[in-house]
Amino acid sequence: MNKIYNPNKESWSEVLKRPTQTVDDIEGIVNEIFNEVSRQGDRAISEYTTRFDGVILENNVVSLEELNSAIKNIPVNLQNAIKLAKTNIEKFHKAQLTNRVEVETINGVSCWQEKRPIEKVGLYIPGGTAPLFSTVLMLAVPAQIAGCKEIVLCSPPNKKGELAPEILFAAQLCGVTKIIKVGGIQAIAGLTFGTEIIPQVYKIFGPGNQFVTVAKQLATKFGVAIDMPAGPSELLVVADDDANASYIASDLLSQAEHGADSQVILVSTSKNLINSVSEEIERQIKELPRQAIAKKAIANSKLIYIENNEFALDLINEYGPEHFIICTKNEDFYINGIANAGSVFIGDYTPESAGDYASGTNHTLPTNGFSKAYSGVNLDSFLKSMTFQKISKDGLLNIGETIELMAEAEGLQAHKNAVSIRLKDIIPAKTGIS
Amino acid sequence: MNKIYNPNKESWSEVLKRPTQTVDDIEGIVNEIFNEVSRQGDRAISEYTTRFDGVILENNVVSLEELNSAIKNIPVNLQNAIKLAKTNIEKFHKAQLTNRVEVETINGVSCWQEKRPIEKVGLYIPGGTAPLFSTVLMLAVPAQIAGCKEIVLCSPPNKKGELAPEILFAAQLCGVTKIIKVGGIQAIAGLTFGTEIIPQVYKIFGPGNQFVTVAKQLATKFGVAIDMPAGPSELLVVADDDANASYIASDLLSQAEHGADSQVILVSTSKNLINSVSEEIERQIKELPRQAIAKKAIANSKLIYIENNEFALDLINEYGPEHFIICTKNEDFYINGIANAGSVFIGDYTPESAGDYASGTNHTLPTNGFSKAYSGVNLDSFLKSMTFQKISKDGLLNIGETIELMAEAEGLQAHKNAVSIRLKDIIPAKTGIS
Numbered sequence: 001m002n003k004i005y006n007p008n009k010e011s012w013s014e015v016l017k018r019p020t021q022t023v024d025d026i027e028g029i030v031n032e033i034f035n036e037v038s039r040q041g042d043r044a045i046s047e048y049t050t051r052f053d054g055v056i057l058e059n060n061v062v063s064l065e066e067l068n069s070a071i072k073n074i075p076v077n078l079q080n081a082i083k084l085a086k087t088n089i090e091k092f093h094k095a096q097l098t099n100r101v102e103v104e105t106i107n108g109v110s111c112w113q114e115k116r117p118i119e120k121v122g123l124y125i126p127g128g129t130a131p132l133f134s135t136v137l138m139l140a141v142p143a144q145i146a147g148c149k150e151i152v153l154c155s156p157p158n159k160k161g162e163l164a165p166e167i168l169f170a171a172q173l174c175g176v177t178k179i180i181k182v183g184g185i186q187a188i189a190g191l192t193f194g195t196e197i198i199p200q201v202y203k204i205f206g207p208g209n210q211f212v213t214v215a216k217q218l219a220t221k222f223g224v225a226i227d228m229p230a231g232p233s234e235l236l237v238v239a240d241d242d243a244n245a246s247y248i249a250s251d252l253l254s255q256a257e258h259g260a261d262s263q264v265i266l267v268s269t270s271k272n273l274i275n276s277v278s279e280e281i282e283r284q285i286k287e288l289p290r291q292a293i294a295k296k297a298i299a300n301s302k303l304i305y306i307e308n309n310e311f312a313l314d315l316i317n318e319y320g321p322e323h324f325i326i327c328t329k330n331e332d333f334y335i336n337g338i339a340n341a342g343s344v345f346i347g348d349y350t351p352e353s354a355g356d357y358a359s360g361t362n363h364t365l366p367t368n369g370f371s372k373a374y375s376g377v378n379l380d381s382f383l384k385s386m387t388f389q390k391i392s393k394d395g396l397l398n399i400g401e402t403i404e405l406m407a408e409a410e411g412l413q414a415h416k417n418a419v420s421i422r423l424k425d426i427i428p429a430k431t432g433i434s
Numbered sequence: 435m436n437k438i439y440n441p442n443k444e445s446w447s448e449v450l451k452r453p454t455q456t457v458d459d460i461e462g463i464v465n466e467i468f469n470e471v472s473r474q475g476d477r478a479i480s481e482y483t484t485r486f487d488g489v490i491l492e493n494n495v496v497s498l499e500e501l502n503s504a505i506k507n508i509p510v511n512l513q514n515a516i517k518l519a520k521t522n523i524e525k526f527h528k529a530q531l532t533n534r535v536e537v538e539t540i541n542g543v544s545c546w547q548e549k550r551p552i553e554k555v556g557l558y559i560p561g562g563t564a565p566l567f568s569t570v571l572m573l574a575v576p577a578q579i580a581g582c583k584e585i586v587l588c589s590p591p592n593k594k595g596e597l598a599p600e601i602l603f604a605a606q607l608c609g610v611t612k613i614i615k616v617g618g619i620q621a622i623a624g625l626t627f628g629t630e631i632i633p634q635v636y637k638i639f640g641p642g643n644q645f646v647t648v649a650k651q652l653a654t655k656f657g658v659a660i661d662m663p664a665g666p667s668e669l670l671v672v673a674d675d676d677a678n679a680s681y682i683a684s685d686l687l688s689q690a691e692h693g694a695d696s697q698v699i700l701v702s703t704s705k706n707l708i709n710s711v712s713e714e715i716e717r718q719i720k721e722l723p724r725q726a727i728a729k730k731a732i733a734n735s736k737l738i739y740i741e742n743n744e745f746a747l748d749l750i751n752e753y754g755p756e757h758f759i760i761c762t763k764n765e766d767f768y769i770n771g772i773a774n775a776g777s778v779f780i781g782d783y784t785p786e787s788a789g790d791y792a793s794g795t796n797h798t799l800p801t802n803g804f805s806k807a808y809s810g811v812n813l814d815s816f817l818k819s820m821t822f823q824k825i826s827k828d829g830l831l832n833i834g835e836t837i838e839l840m841a842e843a844e845g846l847q848a849h850k851n852a853v854s855i856r857l858k859d860i861i862p863a864k865t866g867i868s
Contacts, residue, residue, distance in 0.1 A: 081839040088539035095537045103529045105522035105794035118807050130845030202807040225807035250852040257848040289847050339550055346824040351852035357840045358833040360539035361821040373552050373636040373659035375819040385809040387795040390780040399792040405515040406791045411564030413723050414691040418684040418785035
């Protein structure tokens, strides 16, 4: 790992540089698949599934039988673990429900804001060697709480044409309404345009590889919203002399095993700690089954010594980490000062993997510095806020002239007229009464 | 205007089709300007300002003198109108502030969600014949309430190299921190990459023509967030026999005057009303200074008769209007049933232009059916929610095994290990005590 001592502010952007990927060469194939799916629907879907997933599916909708047999394939202790995680995620996301906001801004002018569910949402769950069923919980639980009517899950089938039983178990536990065995670009294209089998949705959620990421970005051009732009996973730990080096090493490695392009950073006011963490990583990495991946990520990663906490905080905010662990005596300084981070983990007994699975917070978080502007997935991601207003005659008398003056100054006479035509009816009536 | 009677559900997508624009031919020039601004910074900005706005600016930052002289050019009654509008917008958006959400999901596992401001935001205000100073209020007021540190406003200069005094007045009233005379694609590029003069921002807000819209979309590729994809303005009115045809005609025309590509729709259960509104439009349109524009928009627009309210509501939700006016006896049916709309206006005395200026709601709203997934601009648009968690030893004992089981099932051993390494320390200690 690269050790860096007191980098000056001018060098921060270089020091904090993320391993980048170019996506331009992917756009061709993404455009092609979108075209085909939009033209040929399920026929195209089926062909791409054969081409990319190596399987011919007669029916890509998961049946009730498949759902029922899934549960038999999951050990009871894992079932209970999934249920406990679901309960915690549910508690935290239910607490995020908000009441309608209502204000009479001026006498007779009543305004309110209400959140209503996005009716149709698509959840993308990657396949591959390990089934990421935890992401099913993270997306379907808030979708259900929000009241989304259609919750469509797409995930690529394995060579046998199956989805992992854990994904099926989690999906039915959380109220997913349709599960379709389709992955990659073709899944995103299907959710964007709709086919006979795949419902067209209004917003697409979920992680994925570069192809899925570019496909989601293209979906936005066709009017479909997405949760956020995705990037490789990352973790930044700030720690001082008191912190436990072996815990920190284990956290850094837990992110490093995600992918060769993951990035982990330790920022510390203690040179001793930096050295101990570095040694611990060397020691622990040898035990990992995914050490080949973790080693590549660790090669990209940094141990940064910074003399004082103020500078450290500035640097961390400049980076805007997806996951941010605080293991320092003065933890409140960092809790209060952090402006840009996805999710924050505080103290010795709060490993980042707790948030990945079971603390109750969401693990779909902004990477790549997007925490500067984006929220992680939360209940509001499945709702949109709408405003309402109702104005009485008195209310229009109170703001009518204001509207007329402003509309006129903006050169919008018809905007003014919509008020004047009403005021004309109100004012004589008023005069008549008084 | 096109009158359509009882369209069947299969024809809805055709009936509700929006006037579309192709943007592909714009992408070339947008890419070129982004490249130049990213390479040459202010020099490129200056050249494009000369080319597109026809003015050579020595300094494109608005000075204190310009701000001070602006106020002298605005009649006092307009100043007061702007102040009243600001007060109402402020009241409604302040009411949207939320407290932190805190939950102990299981004993020893404390999770909370907090919203923190997006530190740097860019507000784009179009220029052109009429200065849209109302949009300054709609964007800068919530930005200030949210606590954004840098609020940068860009707007194209006129031929004299000036911004409209109303824009300057509104900007200083609402705490904008820097005002720059730059418009179009080059403004969005400047906010995306930053130049010596234009600060790089994390999120860009505001309306604009097709060029600005495509530029904002390109900005997202460089990691900058945007408020929402923009499209031409639109209004849908639902009204019954009781409604006032001349009010409704005035509302339809107020949206029609925005642009030739605006769309206005009346849905009614009354053929009489449809005929009266049609006649009223013919009558009122003759008085409008912008009748050439309004006429083109009206040509695209529709009067739709639908026999019953249930069908009408379905059709309206299928369309997802930006602005939705309800003038019916059974207004609660539509208020409760509307699933997709930007902002809703209820009753005879609530013209849409009230929301454009002074009721207090925001006028930056999702067009083009985006209300199915997007919120209009609101206080939360200037904040991002972050999550925090702090777990005690007991807490980790309560969820540790759950995390271990799930991580293992996902094949992520290092995620499991980050828990196991801590549990090993906790459990012997526990045993020692008991």
